[in-house]
Each structure stands twice: as C-alpha cells, then as structure tokens.
Amino acid sequence: MISSDGPGHPGIQAFIDALNIRDERAFADVVTDKFTYTFGEENGGAADFYKSFTGFAMTDQSSDGYTLTGVMLKADEPVAAQWEFTPPAFMDVTGLTIGTDVEIPDDAFDDAVYELDAASLQASTPVGTLRRMPLVRDDYYVHRWGRGAGGGIDWINTGEKATDPDVYKTFDSPADGDQSDKVRASKVNSRLSLSLGWDDSYQKATARFRAKPYYWDATVWLEENMRLADARIPVITGRLTLTGPPSLTEPEGKVISTELVTIRDATAPYLLELTREFSLKDLQPGTYRLALTEAVKKGGFAFGGKYNTTIKMKDHVLSFAVGS
Numbered sequence: 128m129i130s131s132d133g134p135g136h137p138g139i140q141a142f143i144d145a146l147n148i149r150d151e152r153a154f155a156d157v158v159t160d161k162f163t164y165t166f167g168e169e170n171g172g173a174a175d176f177y178k179s180f181t182g183f184a185m186t187d188q189s190s191d192g193y194t195l196t197g198v199m200l201k202a203d204e205p206v207a208a209q210w211e212f213t214p215p216a217f218m219d220v221t222g223l224t225i226g227t228d229v230e231i232p233d234d235a236f237d238d239a240v241y242e243l244d245a246a247s248l249q250a251s252t253p254v255g256t257l258r259r260m261p262l263v264r265d266d267y268y269v270h271r272w273g274r275g276a277g278g279g280i281d282w283i284n285t286g287e288k289a290t291d292p293d294v295y296k297t298f299d300s301p302a303d304g305d306q307s308d309k310v311r312a313s314k315v316n317s318r319l320s321l322s323l324g325w326d327d328s329y330q331k332a333t334a335r336f337r338a339k340p341y342y343w344d345a346t347v348w349l350e351e352n353m354r355l356a357d358a359r360i361p362v363i364t365g366r367l368t369l370t371g372p373p374s375l376t377e378p379e380g381k382v383i384s385t386e387l388v389t390i391r392d393a394t395a396p397y398l399l400e401l402t403r404e405f406s407l408k409d410l411q412p413g414t415y416r417l418a419l420t421e422a423v424k425k426g427g428f429a430f431g432g433k434y435n436t437t438i439k440m441k442d443h444v445l446s447f448a449v450g451s
Contacts, residue, residue: 135192138218147182149250155375159219166225174376182246184239186231196229198239205240207231249280255412255450259289259325271451295323300445308441312434314341314348315424319443321417329408334417338363338399342428351427352396361397363390365422369405372413412450419443
C-alpha cells in the first residue's frame, strides 16, 4: 500500500495519490482548468503533465507543505526532484514548478523508489475496475478495485451478486424493437446488442448485430426467402467502432477498436449476423460507446430487377458503463 505519510495539504496529497495510482478521473478532479507546470524549458497543462510524469514519492517537505522533495518518475525513470506547488485554491491544485537541483540521501532515495514500485503494481489495475469473484461455495459477487476504509487499495465487495458468468447487463440499439430502414422495394430490420459478462473474472463485452432483409410484394413485405444468385445475395457493410469515455488526456474518447465489417449469409432466409468480443480488462472505468456506422445494405430480390435494393442505414449507437 502507498504510505499514508505524505504532504500536509490534502489537495496536494490527493494530486500525488491520483498520479501514483494512475487514476485519471481523480487527477482531473483535483486540478483546476488553468493548471500549468514548468520543468526547465518544458511546460504545459494538466493533460501534458499526467502523460509525462507518472509518480512521485515524498522524502521531505517545507513547513507550509507547498514544496516537496522526493523522487519522481519521468518517462518511468526515477529522478530526485523538488516540486514547488502554487498555493492550491481550496482543494484544487493550480500550478507546479519542478526542479532537479536537489540531493537525497541514498537510503531515502531507495525507500522512495520502493514506494513508487508498490504504487506501480497498484496502478496496473485502474481504480473502479470490476471483477466477479467467489466468496463462499458458489456464491459470486461483484468486487471493485479501490480504497477501503483503512486507506489501502484492494478488491472491495460491492454486495452485488453476479450469478451468471456470461451476462451481467445488456444494452440494445434501438432500446426497444428493431430499427427499420427501407427504400421502395427493399427493407431491412436490424438491432445492435451488447452483453456485459465476465472473462476470467474480469469484464468483457459481447456485441451482436442481427439484420433481416425483406422485399416488397405488391401489398406486403416478405422475408428474403428465395434462393438468389451470388451477386444478388443480401449483404451489409459498415464500420464497427468501440470508443472509450472522454478524459483529461483523450477529450473525444480513445478509439479502442474499429473495423470495417461485411455481414453476409449465403443461404435463404438470409439472417445477417455478426458477433464480436471485446476484453475490458485494464480499461479505464467510464461510459463507453459502441457504434455501427456507414452501414449499407445491398442485394436482395426485386421484381424484374428494376427496383433499387440498396439502402443506406441509420447508425446504431449504444452506450454502456465499464467498471464503476
């Protein structure tokens, strides 16, 4: 566990704590929008700092608690440094000046590096990560990685049972029923679904897309159930993209996965299906977005081949929470 002995100012303590355990959400909450830092000729804002500096272990501090001496991790290399904080605005850190013209006794330096190594092990699992773990017999509960009452970081039982290893929560686009896209003589009904489950106790997401094509027969829509030449077999193409939550370092959200997909069924009645699995282990908790965009349905039956069967489909978009 990270030592509880630290800076006297709680805002600075929270700043360093969030940095050490790589909790980007907590770090963003403890800095102001105008936070800046200076390190020699290097300077920048909160996002730049978070990406460049990955840890700090204090060995000494000034009487007012605003200037700390210790070991920082810069590009994952331990460096003796002095951090001089601008007096925080209430609990929020507003600025920091970093210098390296400082000497630290060897034993204190070694202790600081040991503390940073321990923090690095904790940081390998993002705060808020959920796991499905057994307690007694076959009773499984959802556990959250985070700080307990004693201040240490560990797996904390949320009290929520997780009986089903495959399905924890489900999401659909549209939320109810199917999406229907059509032109005069051709139609396709579709749905994008996602199930949150558990893979080796960590969360995983299973995405499923299903589409059923239809053709217009004078008075009624009928399923595409006739044997068609290969060139006329219904097919859907599109882009499937999983995007992470907006964050300090990724304001638009990080693209976790994106691919062009082709969805086809060679035999009538042409049920077009696609399944993809996404491991969510080691991803930052937050609201993720799964979207099927740029989708186009081509092919299908048309009387005399004279009607258009190409359909530009509306986007499917769903959001789901990873961790807590």
